[in-house]
Every structure is written in structure tokens, then in C-alpha cells.
Amino acid sequence: MNLRQLFLQHVAQTSAFPLMLEIERASGMYLYSPDGKSYLDLIAGIGVSSLGHCPPPVVEAAKAQMDRYLHTLVYGEFVLAPQVKLASLLSEQLPAPLDSVYFVNSGTEATEGAMKLAKRYTGRAEIVACKKAYHGSTQGAASLMWPKDFTQAFHPLLPGIRHIEYNCEWCLQHITAQTAAVVVETVQGEWGVRKPLPGYLKQLRRRCTEVGALLIFDEIQAGYGRTGTLFAFEQYDVVPDILLLAKGMGGGMPIGAFVASRDVMLALSEKPILGHITTFGGHPVSCAAALATLETLLKEHYIGEVKAKEALFLELLQHPAIVEVRSAGLWLAVELPSFGFVQRVIGHCLAQGLITDWFLFNDRSLRIAPPLIITAEQIQWACEVILDGIAIAEQESRQG
Incomplete structure (x- = not known):
């Protein structure tokens, strides 16, 4: 054949x-x-x-790392230069307090990790997401998806998910003291490139702060220069509590991340310890490629x-x-x-x-x-x- x-x-x-x-x-x-x-x-x-x-810089970086070492141990145990350098450079490009990076393998894993982090940090269970948004296809990420055309066959998914309309200011009242986090694409991708209306993201930020919910920006597609700035949220003068990254991050290699403040991220390390673990997240070769990608974008x-x-x-x-x-x-x-x-x-x-x-x-x-x-x-x-x-x-x- x-x-x-x-x-x-x-x-x-x-x-x-x-x-x-x-x-x-x-x-x-x-x-x-x-x-x-x-x-x-x-x-x-x-x-x-x-x-x-x-891209030559990315290929060269990946090849050089392959000559040093590949997988060593599950993520978060060893001090590995590609991870440390990438996390440090990425943090330098982000506003405070986004200074703690958790590396994963893909966008959907970044979504899953952020959902767990929000629940653990706030002690709440409800997640609010926008209709016609896509955050991944694993069961937690798929639970955020509406309409249900691509998910109905796999129900029941996660409970406690509330859906609101993107760009609807009136809908923000559905974000309450029961809400752990709101997950929103800075620019909605799979609905056909829909940008936020003027002031919408600021009102969303204000509402999340009022009720104590974390604001999660999904820039899995919008990040890494796609919209004209390194991160799309830079254009709207709003800072999320958690940022989701993947796709363009690795220059062709599989990698993703969710980024938060160190204070928030520490919630995954205690009561219980190992609250979120991954074997291949932050793979040295992927991190080396991602570091070369970010360096190239900043230089060129x-x-x-x-x-x-x-x-x-x-x-x-x-x-x-x-x-x-x-x-x-x-x-x-x-x-x-x-x-x-x-x-x-x-x-x-x-x-x-x-x-x-x-x-x-x-x-x-x-x-x-x-x-x-x-x-x-x-x-x-x-x-x-x-x-x-x-x-x-x-x-x-x-x-x-």
C-alpha cells in the first residue's frame, strides 16, 4: 500500500x-x-x-538542545536551562503580576491547568465562558464550548459551566461571587475573528475584580504577534489574572503555558502538593525552540x-x-x-x-x-x- x-x-x-x-x-x-x-x-x-x-533559529536551537539532553524527569523537579530561560524572558515581556509560568504541551492543556488553578485559588466551582469560543477539545476545555454541536455526543461534561455572549455588557451580571473564573478569548477566533468592542474588556476586568473571580485571557491563537503586538491584550489596556499561550509559542514545536502571579500559582503546590503535574510539559527541546521563537520575534x-x-x-x-x-x-x-x-x-x-x-x-x-x-x-x-x-x-x- x-x-x-x-x-x-x-x-x-x-x-x-x-x-x-x-x-x-x-x-x-x-x-x-x-x-x-x-x-x-x-x-x-x-x-x-x-x-x-x-525557521533556522528555531531548528538550530532544537538541534543544539537535542545534543545536550531530552526528557529528564517530570516537569518541575529539575532546574533545566531551556525552561528557566524561556520563563524568565516571557515574564519580562508581561506586565505585573504575570511572572510565574507553568509549561504544558498544548493549548487545551493550558486551559485545563488554568481551570484547576482558578478553582483551587478561589475555592469556587463555577466557570464562565463565552459562546462560540474554542479553548480545546479535552473534556474540561470542551465543557466551555457552546453551541454543543461538537460536544453533545460526549455529555455529560463538567458541571458548573455558565455561558455568556461575547461583547455583551449586560451579560456580565452573570459573573457573581460564585464564579471562580471567566475564560475569554481576547479576540474570538473560531467565531470568525471577532474583536472586543471598545471598553468591553475593561468592564469585564472590573466585574471580575468586584466579585473576586479570576480573569483568564485565552491567547492561544491571538498571542505571539498575530494581532500586531506580542500579546493581543496589550492593545486594550487590560491585564488578566491568568494568560493562556500555545500554538505560535513553539515555532512549530508542541508547547503551551498558563501564566499567573507567583502568589496565585502557588495554590497548585500545596493542599495537596502536586496539584497539577505533567510528564512532558516544558520538554527541553520544545522550550529551546520556544525561546528561539520569542527571541526572534523580539529582535526582528x-x-x-x-x-x-x-x-x-x-x-x-x-x-x-x-x-x-x-x-x-x-x-x-x-x-x-x-x-x-x-x-x-x-x-x-x-x-x-x-x-x-x-x-x-x-x-x-x-x-x-x-x-x-x-x-x-x-x-x-x-x-x-x-x-x-x-x-x-x-x-x-x-x-x-
Whole structure:
């Protein structure tokens, strides 16, 4: 059997219609198939490859660490330079009191750890989350998800979860003295890139402080320069109690983290001790890669160019069939007439060597979230391909 047949037979599937695109290698903005065809990656592996594929500083750092040591002992027992250096540099970029970093393997694990921390620190059980938000697929994180299309088959999930509308100031009254924490995406991703309304996050912060609930910002997708600043919350003059990070953090390696004050984080170390443990969280190679990623973002000009590149996308993506374009830096949702329309555009783009996607809770919008290294010429070409796909899909729709 060939590789594709073995893939279907032995690799667990998440849908009945995988893309089936075989990748042999990747570099910079491009993925390459075994026949040599190149694909411009317009979604960065769903927000992961912010510096492109196999960025040299990240690869070099990972290789150097592999020559020193790999796994040593479960997280939190040994003093490991990659972890310490990364936690220190990350803390330097964050406002007080966010100075204590707990490393995990993924975004959903960051969510799980933060939920436990909030419950332990406050002594409360209720968690408030926003509708149409995505925080991960493990059972705790999935409990935060609404609507229930992707979770109903696995119920019952965690009790004590209350859902409110994002950007609804009136809904903030549902945050009470019973609430341990409010988990919110600084910018809602899977609802199709929805930014907070002016003043909303400040009112949310104020309400959490009033009732003693912890405010958790999920920047698993929004962080690491995606919206034009290292962290999206910097643009709103609001500081959370806990910050969730992953995806772009590792430059292509698996890593995540939840960050809080040392005072809050200590709640996981007593009564009982080992309140949250992980075997592979903070893996030395992943931390070395993440350190190189953060150093590169701080040293290079990529984040500073995000807004100009966003403006170029907005300028070029003009077509009568486009319902709306929403953006937050290099993170755009191009809303089209229907899911079928979006699928036709995605198919056209793939055939032309351009990788795009849709959103979990907004299948009428085309996802654009390229590596931050994308050039103006690549943006122009990508937009031309998308617009050609829209024109073809529109014509096919008219023909029935």
C-alpha cells in the first residue's frame, strides 16, 4: 500500500473527508508535496508556524538542545536551562503580576491547568465562558464550548459551566461571587475573528475584580504577534489574572503555558502538593525552540509589519460576493455567502497551490492567518488566487 492508503488505514481520522495532501518537506512560507508542487501556507498550520516552516533559529536551537539532553524527569523537579530561560524572558515581556509560568504541551492543556488553578485559588466551582469560543477539545476545555454541536455526543461534561455572549455588557451580571473564573478569548477566533468592542474588556476586568473571580485571557491563537503586538491584550489596556499561550509559542514545536502571579500559582503546590503535574510539559527541546521563537520575534521586524500587511489584505480583498472582511492583524475572516461557497473557494485555492481553511463556528468565512514572514508579493498573489476562486464559485452558484 502507498502512504496515503496507510494513512487512511492506520492514522486515526477526525473527519470523513481529510485533505489528503501529502507533505514531504516545508520551508518558510511553503509546504512541498512529493512531486515537487509548492503550497503557500495561508493559515500557518492553524496559527502555529508564525515564523514560517522550519525557521533556522528555531531548528538550530532544537538541534543544539537535542545534543545536550531530552526528557529528564517530570516537569518541575529539575532546574533545566531551556525552561528557566524561556520563563524568565516571557515574564519580562508581561506586565505585573504575570511572572510565574507553568509549561504544558498544548493549548487545551493550558486551559485545563488554568481551570484547576482558578478553582483551587478561589475555592469556587463555577466557570464562565463565552459562546462560540474554542479553548480545546479535552473534556474540561470542551465543557466551555457552546453551541454543543461538537460536544453533545460526549455529555455529560463538567458541571458548573455558565455561558455568556461575547461583547455583551449586560451579560456580565452573570459573573457573581460564585464564579471562580471567566475564560475569554481576547479576540474570538473560531467565531470568525471577532474583536472586543471598545471598553468591553475593561468592564469585564472590573466585574471580575468586584466579585473576586479570576480573569483568564485565552491567547492561544491571538498571542505571539498575530494581532500586531506580542500579546493581543496589550492593545486594550487590560491585564488578566491568568494568560493562556500555545500554538505560535513553539515555532512549530508542541508547547503551551498558563501564566499567573507567583502568589496565585502557588495554590497548585500545596493542599495537596502536586496539584497539577505533567510528564512532558516544558520538554527541553520544545522550550529551546520556544525561546528561539520569542527571541526572534523580539529582535526582528515581523510584529511591527503586521498592521501594514493587514491593510494590504484589506485593500486587495474586494469583491461583490464578499459579505464582510473582519481582521485583527494578520488574522482575517473573509465571509462568503455559504459553506458550499467557501468549500469551492478552498478547493480552487488548493488546486492553485494555496492553503486556506474555514472556522469551527463560522463555516461561511475563509480563514487567513499566514506566517508573519509573508511578503507583500505573496499577499498579492494569494489575494489574486482567492478572488479568482470567488469569481468561479459565484459563477457556479448562478449556474446552479
